[in-house]
Amino acid sequence: MSRRRQIAAAAAVVLAVAGCFALGRYGAYLVHAVAISAIAALGLNLLTGFAGQISFAQGALVGIGAYTAGNLGNAGWGAGAVLAGGVAGGVASVVIGLPALRLRGLYYAIATLAAQFVLEYLFKIVEPLTRGISGMNVSPLVLLGRTVASDQAYAALSLALLAITWAGLQRLMHTNVGRSFLVVRENELVARGMGIDVVRVKLWAFLVSGFVTGVSGALVAFTTRLATPEAFSLQLSVDQVAMLIVGGQGVWAGSLLGATFVVLVPEAIQRAGEAFKAANLLSASREMAFGLLIILFLVFEPRGLAALLRRLGRALSRLVASRASRASPTPAALATSRYPATGGSREKAH
Amino acid sequence: MRKPISRLSAILAALALAAPLAALADVSVCVWGTITGPDAGVNGMSYGTVAYLEHLNQTQGGIAGQKVKVLLLDGRYKLDEELKIYRRCVDQENAVLVKGWSTGSAKALREQVQQDGVPFVSETFSSEVLDPAKYPFLFIQGATYEQQMLIGLRAAKAQGARKVMLMHGDVEYGRAPVAVVRKSGDIEKMGLELVDTIEFRYDAQDLTAQLLRVKSKSPDVVYIQASTPQALVILRDAAKVGLSAKLFIGNMYNIHPSIPEQLGAAAEGFRAIQLYSNYGDAIPAMKEIEAFKARNTVEKQDLYFMKGWFGGKFIAAGIASAIQKNGGKPPADIKAFRRAVRDALEALKDLDSGGIAPPSTWANHQGPTQARMAEVKGGKYVSAGEWVNAQ
Amino acid sequence: MLLLQIATAGIATGSVYALIAIGIVLIYKCSGVVNFGQGGYVMLGAYAAYALTRLGLSPQLAAAGAVLILAAVGALTELLVLRRMLKAPVVAVMMVTLGLLILFRAVCLAIFGPDQIAFPQIFPQGAVDIAGIFITYNYVAAAVLSLVLSLAFLAFYRYTPMGLMQRAAADNSRAALAVGIHVSNQVSVAWAVSSALAGLGGVLLATLNSLSLTLSSIGLVAFPVIVLGGLTSLMGSLVAGLLLGMLEAFTDGLLTPALESFLRAHTSVYSVGALQQVVPYMLVGAMLLVRPQGIFGQRGTERV
Structure with a gap:
């Protein structure tokens, strides 16, 4: 990224964070819901899009972050609680990831599914740490001696953390560890041949991805104010994978686009359809649109919204350009309109 | 690369502003339930309340002469959905009273309800949210x-x-x-x-x-x-x-x-x-429901609809008394109105529910315990x- | 006596698991796709049968009709969706089947509403007394049907030309193409058969549990079954289904009570919760580490 673009991006973030305070509570809630989901989706994107491992345990990892941060936050840890949520998420992710060193593709996915169920069960019965099914009440986050209470403040905080995470991950990809993620994803044998310690690289991917997901979990705890096992169920894991698919794997913007889509599209359908007053059908059509869109994306645009938007942008600028010069697009322009493949692992279990 | 964030916040801001703001003169009541979801079988509890308030709009011009704007939303028995709906009700719909659904949402919201000063009636029967001293804005509707x-x-x-x-x-x-x-x-x-x-x-x-x-x-x-x-x-x-x-x-x-x-x-x-009479029992409330049914569809014809109708009567009685105490007009300030409704709900004595439940007094914040x-x-x-x- | 009773209860539920798992294995064997949406077809089958009885068909005819409808739905799924995703990564295919599940649930929700509905009786009322457990004819039918069907499929794959073609298509699609087998047709057939099976499973389940959208969650219960049995083995699904049914029953009937009475006597812990929910998945975790191909599966390239 050029220096100028960096400054522009930083300014945009500052503006967006400041803009949160102009929103109403409902608007602010939507912003932090999107931002928090996007942070976890960034974690998943690192794992799936850049390191080639699928996970259905995101829900449980968010839960681990939430319970850790909730407990420590209640004990007065403040900002440290958010960090600790991340660390706990990272450690748990490595533990879940260990079998992945021996399994791949589908089998790893099923292993994470098993981990999701076992953790969900533990959330329910380890009452001293989680308060069990009743759920754990979480006091508001205390940051620099001040209590963060309003939705607007949480929206600003979540957006800021999203930007930091994003920038951090982008940085990471320019380090040796980050570059080796890509090599391992494309071909493990080649990676070995290049002298990359594949096991270590994978463990790094699990650690970082889990850390990011855990931070998102910490924010969930402080914004929800109640951590219950039901909130960290398989449903959340599926939603996370859906965000990745719809947004686009292997592109950081895909995580934000996917989270925006999964959180806001049902709400938009709801608002648009409310005029008809059929609450029953409204929810059904909301679900139907959601399922259908997932299928359509996978079939027609597997690289997700990120690729779709980019194509759309190119088409638009081409249109503008051709209007301006009154010339038809050159073959070269058509050829570059295809987004370079950065999709996930293409290997099958068999 | 970071542009989507600003684009997103612009979209959000537009969405937040474009949403219709309830006119302050209206009496706005917000109801959410599991319209679809795992415990949808008993969602007559939500439909019943909405039906009763609509019934008042149709037969008496609303509560104490004020039209009621009722919004029914689907919480889908998901905590995040319910928390979102709550914010919309309080922030955008200017609801004078919110009727929520799950035990979880009542527990997650109990302190915010207090801060917002919004009367909150929940479908839960959990004793954990029933504490008139600690949670003066929370009400449940029957035996825990x-x-x-x-x-x-x-x-x-x-x-x-x-x-x-x-x-x-x-x-x-x-x-x-x-x-x-x-x-x-x-x-x-x-x-x-x-x-x-x-x-x-x-x-x-x-x-x-x-x-x-x-x-x-x-x-x-x-x-x-x-x-x-x-x-x-x-x-x-x-x-x-x-x-x-x-x-x-x-x-x-x-x-x-x-x-x-x-x-x-x-x-x-x-x-x-x-806890409530059956749909179809020979009680006065059933006559009202029959009259309502003649003009509208009754979504669920069961016991849980009766609970909803009962909840509607409770809510309407509280709002009516608050309006009457203010000289027949709703307080202009929504905060004061909410406060007045809460006080009125708590002060209800021997509330007649048309036979759905025995006459009830609400200082206990749960009404009938029979x-x-x-x-x-x-x-x-x-x-x-x-x-x-x-x- | 108690042991026998628990085992009987376990076999009764296990046979339903097996029926669902067989459907998943059928598709996987033929096309390498793991259908996370199998539960959706189960639910769809039950609702289709219910709709047909509402149209005036007898319950038995409606069940048969539902099986046919589901076969068509399965074939259509393959034609319209899966065929376009032949080169897609395995995550994408998994996700698309999840998308189908969400879609099917929404469709049933829109048409039939969210409430639980009593399901028409297909089998005569009554029960067989096995070791003091009254196994209703519904369960007997489920057990017998899944046994018969698994054996029938085994025989079909082993002894018929069509079965041979299916096996060839699954084993090496290029080679199969080279010898003139229409591979994609074979995959369509597999989807049709698998969905029909799921539909039948749904009808059976609904006679046991009544009709609701939660029928679709049975798909997830079937996953430990296919991992234990091995993704490629029909026999494995049958055996693992029965095993898992028994394991759950023994967890509920023996392990949990014993654990809880010990814990209540010696610690402040009162309950271990719904332990049976995780026992299958713990077993799956262990199995994946020790023998990822399952009890009956063929050794493939699952491990690096």
Whole structure:
């Protein structure tokens, strides 16, 4: 990224964070819901899009972050609680990831599914740490001696953390560890041949991805104010994978686009359809649109919204350009309109 | 690369501004329930309230002459969805009162409700949100799960039961009340003995082995703290191991036609706690419902719709009294209006619900604490006995 | 006596698991796709049968009709969706089947509403007394049907030309193409058969549990079954289904009570919760580490 673009991006973030305070509570809630989901989706994107491992345990990892941060936050840890949520998420992710060193593709996915169920069960019965099914009440986050209470403040905080995470991950990809993620994803044998310690690289991917997901979990705890096992169920894991698919794997913007889509599209359908007053059908059509869109994306645009938007942008600028010069697009322009493949692992279990 | 963030916030800001703001003069009430989702079978509780308020709009021009704007939303029994809806109701719809659904949402919101100063009526029966001193804005509508359990066990004891077993799902409203009753020692105080407690998976498809465990302890009564689908599986598998449905008592969510319809003879003798009159009973409220039905569709014609209608009467009575105290006009300031409604709700005395429940006083924030038993006889639930008080 | 009773209960539920798992394995064997949406077809089958009885068909005819409808739905799924995703990564295919599940649930929700509905009786009322457990004819039918069907499929794959073609298509699609087998047609057939099976499973389940959207969650219960049995083995699904049914029953009937009475006597812990929910998945975790191909599966390239 050029220096100028960096400054522009930083300014945009500052503006967006400041803009949160102009929103109403409902608007602010939507912003932090999107931002928090996007942070976890960034974690998943690192794992799936850049390191080639699928996970259905995101829900449980968010839960681990939430319970850790909730407990420590209640004990007065403040900002440290958010960090600790991340660390706990990272450690748990490595533990879940260990079998992945021996399994791949589908089998790893099923292993994470098993981990999701076992953790969900533990959330329910380890009452001293989680308060069990009743759920754990979480006091508001205390940051620099001040209590963060309003939705607007949480929206600003979540957006800021999203930007930091994003920038951090982008940085990471320019380090040796980050570059080796890509090599391992494309071909493990080649990676070995290049002298990359594949096991270590994978463990790094699990650690970082889990850390990011855990931070998102910490924010969930402080914004929800109640951590219950039901909130960290398989449903959340599926939603996370859906965000990745719809947004686009292997592109950081895909995580934000996917989270925006999964959180806001049902709400938009709801608002648009409310005029008809059929609450029953409204929810059904909301679900139907959601399922259908997932299928359509996978079939027609597997690289997700990120690729779709980019194509759309190119088409638009081409249109503008051709209007301006009154010339038809050159073959070269058509050829570059295809987004370079950065999709996930293409290997099958068999 | 970072542009999407600013684009996103622009979209959000537009969305937030474009949403219709309720005119302050209106009386706006917000209701959410599980319209679709795991416990949608009892969502008559939400439909009933909306129907009653619409009924007032149609027949009396609203509450105390003010049209009521009622919004029904689907919380889908998902905490994040419910939290989002709450914010929309308070922030955008300017609701003077919010009627929410799950125990979880009531617990997650109990402090915010306090800060916002919004009267919040919940469908839950959890004792954890019932504390007029600590949560003065929270109201529930009837006997708590714990009270229901004790009423059921007392009825069993009257018939000579001694050994008690409890069965509950692995969800919030299953485990918590059972633990409260178990730890309180109330069962022993009643002269009964708790021989075992079984927690089972909420979406269990088969509970035969659990019922073998029940059988091995040979209890005189088994109380079920779960919803209709679970009660159905329990009764089905009870028949499998040769236990009669007479042994089982369920809570107020176990009165559902699918139980006798699906199980036939295996459901005969099953009893459940009834807090509200049946749909179709010969009570004054039913006349209103019939009148409403002549002009509108009644979404759910069951006991839970009756609870909803009852909740509507409670809410309307509170709002009406608040408006009257202000000289027949709603207070212009929404904060003051909310406060006034809360105070009015708490001050309601001997509220007549048209026979849906006994007359109720609301200083306790839960209204009626009476219940009666309903028993499956000849494929139908038949109400047995008089209203019994939990105290 | 109690042991026998628990085992009987376990076999009764296990046979339903097996039926669902067989459907998943059928598709996987033929096309390498793991259908996370199998539960959706189960639910769809039950609702289709219910709709047909509402149209006036007898329950038995309606069940048969539902099986046919589901076969068509399965074939259509393959034609319209899966065929376009032949080169897609395995995550994408998994996700698309999840998308189908969400879609099917929404469709049933829109048409039939969210409430639990009593399901018409297909089998005569009554029960067989096995070791003091009254197994209703529904369960007997489910057990017998899944046994018969698994054996029939085994025989079909082993002894018929069509079965041979299916096996060839699954084993090496290029080689199969080279010898003139229409591979994609074979995959369509597999989807049709698998969905029909799921539909039948749904009808059976609904006669046991009544009709609701939660029928679709049975798909997830079937996953431990296919991992234990091995993704490629029909026999494995059958055996693992029965095993898992028994394991759950023994967890509920023996392990949990024993654990709880010990814990209540010696610690402040009162309950271990719904332990049976995780026992299958713990077993799956262990199995994946020790023998990822399952009890009956063929050793492939699952491990690096």
